[in-house]
Amino acid sequence: MTLTATERIRMVLRGEQADRIPFSFWTHLPHVDLDPLKLAEETYEFYRRFRLDFIKNMPNGMFFVEDYGCQCDFSEIPNGGVAKITKFAVEKPEDWLVLTEPDVKKGALGRELLSIAHLLGKTKEEVPVLLTIFSPLTIAHKLCGSLMLEHLRNHPDKLKAGLDRIARTTAAFAQEALRKGCAGVFFANQMATSEMVTEAEYKEFGVPYDLQVLEAIQPYSWFNVVHIHGTNIYHHLMVDYPVQAINWHIWETEPKLQDFVQAAPDKIIVGGIQRSNITNGSIDEIIKEIQEVSRVTVGNRIILTPGCVIRYPVEETVLQQVSNEIIQHSKVVFRQSNTNSQMTQQ
Template identity: 35%
Template structure:
């Protein structure tokens, strides 16, 4: 099987020659220009021969064009820090406008995606990382102010979320039109330590579905649940083929998730402690255990999230060689 055939078979519930595998990281500095983002993405894929490419964007890309400022300041996962926001008062939410995705930071990410698609192996799927409208709102305001305004001025925040969702939907549709195979949609607030279920149904779900409906032509769409108490049952009906979450450390393990979500599970490797600190043999053992627990089916072996840039290549090779 080639990579595309392998993942399509897993999604369809058919037997495969082996379990697919993938992992991803941030590239501080290189993720700020189209040519360098494309270069590190392609080099990483050639070195590790993964079953799919996840476009390794920084979280700032989806709100950069609104005027935030940011910098890399040594974050262990390689992401950038927000130095300034653009939402301060309740009325700032209703001032947000729909962005032209062919200009600015959105525009050059489309350019980078074009470069990668033109040079990658044709049988290697590529999915585009996106942060859902609720996460984007937090990047614009900060978590604390977003939650305060969401509860005090729900109509204003809802109007802004609709605008953010429209821009996101247009962007991912353009990515699919360019040749991307799907979206990796990160939903950071879909966890009970962040919001109540009703809050997420009101403020998170509508934007999520607008983005996912825009990528309906994609065949490899992934929902990422970020947090230790994910709202998996609440979102299990989302129109995606695969689910990624912090399966090793959260309160939902692989077996439990398999009974909740009908599609493919992406997990098995703990990324914050095991992947940076374990021996290659221990990483491989964790991977083999995940494969055995799932009976080699309905699984793409991955970390639960982005891993630290301090992870050794020997551990990454061990993870790849597990399958």
């Protein structure tokens, strides 16, 4: 019997082996990501074309700061560029105290909820859809750029007031999407690294507000992924977060895969493929990564994905080959794993 993507993911979350190792990948869709209906349509076609086991929605990277008053320049998007902030919403420490709390059903946030609703109408629960959100400290950094670190170190109480407001809005936005049928969130964290803040600073300005969001969505979700971006990450601060899965740049930064398996046996690993190998079309390297991840995890509690978004533009013939190879090789791994298990029992 062929499993649906939702059935396959649910089995993995229960610690069971499905018919194969599930997988997914994602990339930006800058030519349509300001049009909610076109974004939903292309996202659905992307999922169908490559037979993904979960969908991470891909809004433009500035969607969460538009409603706070940031002015964004999207003019380079049609040529493959990225959105840029031309005016920050927070320019002085006192601005955190009066930071607006947007109505999540209107403006840019409302636009993304419309896109999600349209996407969910097409998937009909056959595949889990994850809503992309950012950690509060990541959003704060987007709201004022490099000034945030000066505010964090010299005006901590003002920044904390802003973080509390951001966390409330983030939770409210996520709850709306989850009520519409999203399985959970993809919680993108770009600040939990020594390249941005110290560990003590992240404990004080990151962890409490992350938990404020994640705890608020627990009654509505069943598949939440924390993405820890970058290198030299504070992964040990997040192994006890109330989420089912952790995604990071495996092979590029600590923790080592085996160490994480031992340190967080209750968490699903989402990752295992370096996105640069997809961009470069290094299929042989991808196969080696699949085999090594499968060996370490014994094919359990693993969802194969890149460590981060595949850079735009993507070569779709490569993605199709990656999809085919993952399906083929993960089935082989499962057959070998089951054979070895049976021999051990005998």
